[in-house]
Amino acid sequence: MKYEEMQESSESVNMTDSTTTDTTGETSAPKMTASHVDVFYGDKQAIKDVSIDVNMDSVTAFIGPSGCGKSTFLRCMNRMNDTIPIARVTGDIMLEGEDIYAASMDVVQLRARVGMVFQKPNPFPKSIYDNIAYGPRIHGLATGKDELDHIVESSLQRAGLWGEVKDRLQDSGTALSGGQQQRLCIARAIAVDPEVILMDEPCSALDPIATAKIEELIHELRGRYAIVIVTHNMQQAARVSQKTAFFHLGTLVEYGETTDIFTNPREEKTRDYITGRYG
Amino acid sequence: MANSGTEHTVKAFDSDINQLRGMVAEIGGRSEQAIDKAMRALENSDLELAAEVVREDKLIDDLEKRIDELTFQTIALRAPMADDLRELIATFKISGVVERIGDYAKNIAKRVPLVTKTRRLTPISLLPSMSKIASELVRDSLDAFARRDAELAMEVNRRDQIVDDFYNSIFRAVITHMIENPKDISEAAHLLFIAKNLERIGDHATNVAEMVYFAATGEPMPERTRGEDPTDLLDDTLSDEAD
Numbered sequence: 233m234k235y236e237e238m239q240e241s242s243e244s245v246n247m248t249d250s251t252t253t254d255t256t257g258e259t260s261a262p263k264m265t266a267s268h269v270d271v272f273y274g275d276k277q278a279i280k281d282v283s284i285d286v287n288m289d290s291v292t293a294f295i296g297p298s299g300c301g302k303s304t305f306l307r308c309m310n311r312m313n314d315t316i317p318i319a320r321v322t323g324d325i326m327l328e329g330e331d332i333y334a335a336s337m338d339v340v341q342l343r344a345r346v347g348m349v350f351q352k353p354n355p356f357p358k359s360i361y362d363n364i365a366y367g368p369r370i371h372g373l374a375t376g377k378d379e380l381d382h383i384v385e386s387s388l389q390r391a392g393l394w395g396e397v398k399d400r401l402q403d404s405g406t407a408l409s410g411g412q413q414q415r416l417c418i419a420r421a422i423a424v425d426p427e428v429i430l431m432d433e434p435c436s437a438l439d440p441i442a443t444a445k446i447e448e449l450i451h452e453l454r455g456r457y458a459i460v461i462v463t464h465n466m467q468q469a470a471r472v473s474q475k476t477a478f479f480h481l482g483t484l485v486e487y488g489e490t491t492d493i494f495t496n497p498r499e500e501k502t503r504d505y506i507t508g509r510y511g
Numbered sequence: 512m513a514n515s516g517t518e519h520t521v522k523a524f525d526s527d528i529n530q531l532r533g534m535v536a537e538i539g540g541r542s543e544q545a546i547d548k549a550m551r552a553l554e555n556s557d558l559e560l561a562a563e564v565v566r567e568d569k570l571i572d573d574l575e576k577r578i579d580e581l582t583f584q585t586i587a588l589r590a591p592m593a594d595d596l597r598e599l600i601a602t603f604k605i606s607g608v609v610e611r612i613g614d615y616a617k618n619i620a621k622r623v624p625l626v627t628k629t630r631r632l633t634p635i636s637l638l639p640s641m642s643k644i645a646s647e648l649v650r651d652s653l654d655a656f657a658r659r660d661a662e663l664a665m666e667v668n669r670r671d672q673i674v675d676d677f678y679n680s681i682f683r684a685v686i687t688h689m690i691e692n693p694k695d696i697s698e699a700a701h702l703l704f705i706a707k708n709l710e711r712i713g714d715h716a717t718n719v720a721e722m723v724y725f726a727a728t729g730e731p732m733p734e735r736t737r738g739e740d741p742t743d744l745l746d747d748t749l750s751d752e753a754d
């Protein structure tokens with residue numbers, strides 16, 4: 233793995249101890265709210281006037297044809313686009329009512345509160361233990377070894393990986409299978425107790441069994457974290473999400489209950505896409 | 512309207528769906544024909560034609576099985592969504608309902624030998640008009656399916672009231688006849704069963720129509736307010752007649 237990739241990954245797991253996840257009483261207010269978001273790469277517009285709420289109690293799936301702007305929009309939600317020099321974002325994105333693009337917003341802290349899991353599993357070339365301990369350690373989340381051990385174990389537990397790796401915590405993270413690596417990356421995101429987890433095609437490099445495990449994991453994590461998943465797999469979107477957003481050519485065409493989108497979409501474009509009539 | 516002709520990227524999916532549509536049209540046509548033949552057999556005391564209806568019911572049964580198999584396969588292999596999914600679910604259910612319609616026609620045909628022996632009873636004169644409407648409902652409900660026509664489906668549901676009204680008139684006429692002519696009771700009972708079968712056919716056509724409406728719009732059909740049926744008490748005994 234290249235050093236820059238490690239840096240990017242580590243940024244996404246940073247956090248401070250001030251954020252805790254409240255799983256109660258958040259069913260009504262949206263966790264994140266985007267209003268009238270435009271994104272430009274140079275003078276090419278990739279996202280056009282997108283407004284959307286992301287809720288705590290549901291998994292939200294972003295679907296749409298390749299190049300429609302799913303990843304671009306996802307990256308806006310934790311300012312990952314800041315790392316792309318030609319990218320320019322306008323509009324408002326609020327996390328719990330706070331403008332994440334405000335000058336006062338600490339980007340490093342933001343990316344801890346809004347964690348990200350990428351298409352290709354990207355564990356650090358370090359031990360399994362250190363992959364998880366890295367974030368909490370550099371931010372002083374644990375006061376002693378016992379506490380750190382506890383964070384590592386509970387993160388791996390929640391990511392459904394503990395049973396498979398508890399006897400080999402000192403092995404390299406990169407020695408795990410692809411599916412295990414992806415769950416390791418999810419455990420790493422969880423270790424800093426984020427509020428939102430963004431996943432960009434987290435299963436596209438995995439076999440059906442590893443995919444099923446990630447889907448089960450998403451199901452388990454639901455309610456504890458607001459989860460947004462980009463997927464090209466329609467069945468997967470239908471299986472894991474409660475809300476689905478369909479993007480097309482940079483616009484949000486339709487956003488609604490997953491069951492409605494997949495059984496009775498309102499928009500012709502949505503229908504054509506999910507029934508395989510697109511293009 | 513749903514399924515407005517745009518093709519799927521995967522052409523084999525379209526060919527499955529088209530094959531299924533053809534089979535639904537065929538099973539619909541066969542059961543509509545079965546009703547008409549059974550009623551002609553009744554009117555003309557044509558035992559040979561009645562026997563043909565009973566024989567041909569096999570074809571309807573086989574067709575239902577083939578439709579179910581292909582629907583099942585298509586759902587498993589193509590993982591259909593939205594209107595495709597609704598259409599396939601509707602296809603699956605419609606084939607079952609239409610097969611039942613065929614059974615009712617067969618049931619009518621089986622009674623032909625039992626009502627030809629004695630002289631004709633007056634209430635029988637209402638049956639041809641009743642059966643004409645019942646078989647029209649079957650045809651229209653399947654046309655509605657072929658055309659994804661939610662409006663026509665609604666209309667089928669409304670027109671089923673006419674079949675129900677016919678049934679109620681025949682019911683009263685037959686009961687009156689039975690009281691006045693006790694020696695005709697057994698033959699009159701057969702007539703009543705035939706009328707009941709036609710009434711059930713109308714109901715099944717509305718079931719098809721409801722599925723068509725759902726397939727086309729994604730919404731359940733708004734409920735029809737039914738007229739009062741004085742014979743509802745008899746339903747338990749009579750509606751199990753088809754086999």
Ligand SMILES: Nc1ncnc2c1ncn2[C@@H]1O[C@H](COP(=O)(O)OP(=O)(O)OP(=O)(O)O)[C@@H](O)[C@H]1O
Nearest residue numbers: 273278296297298299300301302303304305316318
């Ligand atoms: N770093 C970049 N620089 C310039 N243009 C970009 C950049 N990233 C994305 N784009 C453009 O923005 C548009 C949206 O891309 P994006 O990656 O968000 O699409 P996507 O929906 O995630 O597609 P896919 O499903 O293929 O991942 C595309 O036209 C793409 O070419």
Ligand SMILES: [Mg+2]
Nearest residue numbers: 302303304432
């Ligand atoms: Mg993408």
